[in-house]
Amino acid sequence: xxxxITGFSNPTVKYxxxxxxxxxxxxxxxFLVEGLRLLEDARVSGHVPRQLVMAENRDRHDLVDRLExxxxxxxGEVITTTPDIxxxxxxxxxxxxxxxxxxxxxxxxxxxxxxxxxxxxxAQDLRDPGNLGTMLRTGDAVGAGGLILIDDCADPFSxxxxxxxxxAVFTQGMAQARWDEFVPWLRGGPGQLxxxxxxxxxxxxxxxYQAPCFILVGNESQGLPEAYEAECDLRVTxxxxxxxxxLNAAVAGAVLAYEVLASLDG
Amino acid sequence: xxxxITGFSNPTVKYxxxxxxxxxxxxxxxFLVEGLRLLEDARVSGHVPRQLVMAENRDRHDLVDRLExxxxxxxGEVITTTPDIxxxxxxxxxxxxxxxxxxxxxxxxxxxxxxxxxxxxxAQDLRDPGNLGTMLRTGDAVGAGGLILIDDCADPFSxxxxxxxxxAVFTQGMAQARWDEFVPWLRGGPGQLxxxxxxxxxxxxxxxYQAPCFILVGNESQGLPEAYEAECDLRVTxxxxxxxxxLNAAVAGAVLAYEVLASLDG
Numbered sequence: 001x002x003x004x005i006t007g008f009s010n011p012t013v014k015y016x017x018x019x020x021x022x023x024x025x026x027x028x029x030x031f032l033v034e035g036l037r038l039l040e041d042a043r044v045s046g047h048v049p050r051q052l053v054m055a056e057n058r059d060r061h062d063l064v065d066r067l068e069x070x071x072x073x074x075x076g077e078v079i080t081t082t083p084d085i086x087x088x089x090x091x092x093x094x095x096x097x098x099x100x101x102x103x104x105x106x107x108x109x110x111x112x113x114x115x116x117x118x119x120x121x122x123a124q125d126l127r128d129p130g131n132l133g134t135m136l137r138t139g140d141a142v143g144a145g146g147l148i149l150i151d152d153c154a155d156p157f158s159x160x161x162x163x164x165x166x167x168a169v170f171t172q173g174m175a176q177a178r179w180d181e182f183v184p185w186l187r188g189g190p191g192q193l194x195x196x197x198x199x200x201x202x203x204x205x206x207x208x209y210q211a212p213c214f215i216l217v218g219n220e221s222q223g224l225p226e227a228y229e230a231e232c233d234l235r236v237t238x239x240x241x242x243x244x245x246x247l248n249a250a251v252a253g254a255v256l257a258y259e260v261l262a263s264l265d266g
Numbered sequence: 267x268x269x270x271i272t273g274f275s276n277p278t279v280k281y282x283x284x285x286x287x288x289x290x291x292x293x294x295x296x297f298l299v300e301g302l303r304l305l306e307d308a309r310v311s312g313h314v315p316r317q318l319v320m321a322e323n324r325d326r327h328d329l330v331d332r333l334e335x336x337x338x339x340x341x342g343e344v345i346t347t348t349p350d351i352x353x354x355x356x357x358x359x360x361x362x363x364x365x366x367x368x369x370x371x372x373x374x375x376x377x378x379x380x381x382x383x384x385x386x387x388x389a390q391d392l393r394d395p396g397n398l399g400t401m402l403r404t405g406d407a408v409g410a411g412g413l414i415l416i417d418d419c420a421d422p423f424s425x426x427x428x429x430x431x432x433x434a435v436f437t438q439g440m441a442q443a444r445w446d447e448f449v450p451w452l453r454g455g456p457g458q459l460x461x462x463x464x465x466x467x468x469x470x471x472x473x474x475y476q477a478p479c480f481i482l483v484g485n486e487s488q489g490l491p492e493a494y495e496a497e498c499d500l501r502v503t504x505x506x507x508x509x510x511x512x513l514n515a516a517v518a519g520a521v522l523a524y525e526v527l528a529s530l531d532g
Contacts, residue, residue, distance in 0.1 A: 134514045143507030171509055241409030243437055248400045254517040255524045
């Protein structure tokens, strides 16, 4: 179905614009993905938007044509509008942009199949959506099964997280849970919980990693609560040669994940 | 010297506010550092602000007292103002904030002593100030000598870069240069130039790294130009198990830097 919108006060415009806000995303259960590259990543991963929005005067592009076709075939809607209204929806001035509206993905723990991968990333109270998206991207690179978001993490469906993930939001498994739900789930099957720590820890190189290995990364400023570290099966340290005692959270997760990958593959 | 400012149109207020903008920073040769933690990092590294700005009603704090003392002893200025004017300067509403004004650091290549460290990070056209700051932070952690910024990188003295560096902007050496200046400088002494690459590359684990090792990371979307990769003494690949063919730039640099550290230390 095709629709053309010319009025700023059109309810669809208001709705789409509202999806830039977390509260409205949660209520609607939908999120926005902006840019042809990310939309193509989504499509290749089998995710077709419910709605596709672009400016009426957008240049033709094969990928857009194909997207339009798939959206139509799936019963979705292609919306054209003015460049000004498109800017209002995206918050940016790029009139060549394409925006997709997707249903939020199921993020229940129960959906994850821990046996499907050797590595899982776990983030606790990670507040920066860029860090969160970067962890998804790293997860894709190391062949992780997905990212488990513990406690009060940033919203993985925010524009910034989706962008930083470079499309991995569509390919990595993703779950959201409180610590009190996560631990019983983890202990209900095989799995080694590993964290970078300064307490009672062994060097991260050559540590005895076991699959499936769950790599736990804590909040950007506070790190992990002591009780969470205590729950870990393995605590490892990375060299800190300088004045600081910690790395950026997404960096720490990645250095550890590549070490685990080398250890389990080697 | 102490000064109290109550007028929004005071030239000092205008000047301080202008330092949030790159163009004005370059013209003035000064930059802002916000937050007691970063100011304390700077102080410990021997960097005392020229001016220290805070709200008149700020709560007392030992660290602030000490900072005030050092600023005074160095001939600097302590400026108190209203919470509203402070917010205007910082762009934030935190009336407990403290802001320091620093002279920009010398970023000439000639200043770097390549023999002082085994690892150097090199970023080319890195546009994201958060990535840039994160690389400085990683450099501190791996004991790197510093970060060399090639071509058109983000400004290392922006608030975002300084914040992401967690103070490493004051401890890591830093140079800015065009590629055409960097290569002759590099080849004028010992140094191995290494990049992550897909072309004619060896696995990054166990590659023959040599000190001083210069780890080159390219632009976030384009990666490195082919000619820059060709100049490298060693091209290495990291496993990419998923759909994507690259990592976040700061993550790639960190994974490689930790591998080089283990190789040279081991």
